[in-house]
Amino acid sequence: MADVYGTTKATGPLRNMLPVDRRAPLHAAMAEWSFDPADLPRVREECRDYFEQSGWPNMPIEIELTKTDGYHMSPWNWPGLEYVVKFNFMYxxxxxxxxxxxxxxxxxLRGLWAHLTQAGIRFKAHWGKINFMDHAFVRANHGLELFEPLIHPLFMKEYLAERLLPSH
Known part of the structure; x- marks a missing residue:
């Protein structure tokens, strides 16, 4: 950006610096999955293989670095990592x-999920975006054992029960 804007000083998150038409009537579905940065070459290769067979999303895939956090069940909670690589698959x-x-x-997306899982690539999914998590996936990837004592039946909707309880 400095090459284009010369001496302009820009600070803050990149999302606040890039020009965006926030009034454009764009409707998209998105899956947001995070990966270990060390797996990036494999993830890209597996995505390329899958997309060559099954077609590509109809919008660009965003690939970005995101700082990790320590929140239970967060897709950005990766103990030992400072940041993760986040892929946004958009349609x-x-x-x-x-x-x-x-x-x-x-x-x-279900096919891509299966392809990555079968390739042995570990990843986590954003809870509020398209994902295909089940109890086994959440237990293996999201640290469910630390969160289980905090689960209360009063707040258990079907969407969460399918992912958090082994009997669903």
Whole structure:
């Protein structure tokens, strides 16, 4: 950016510095998955292999570094790492004219999830974005054993029960 803007001093998060039209009527579905930076070459290669077979998302994939945190069950909680590599797989939904086309987004991402899992790549998923976590995945990747004592049935919706309780 310094090459383009010369002597302009810019500080703060990059998302605040880049020009964005926040009024554009863009509707997208997104999966946000985090990976160990040491696995980046393998993740890129596995994604490339999968996309060559199954097609690419219809919007660019964002790949960015994100600082880790220490919050229970956070997709950014990776003990021992200072940061993670986050992939945002994005799909423009306005081009979906039928329910089958919309379901194609989930089919594509479900296939990528399976491909990465079968390749033995460890990753974590953002809870509020598209993911295919089940109890076994959460237990293996999100440190469920530390969070289990904090689970209260009063707050257990079906979405969470499928992921946090072994009987679902």
């Amino acid at each position: 423009l939904t306005d081009v979906c004219r039928t329910e089958a086309e919309r379901e194609g987004i989930y089919t594509h």
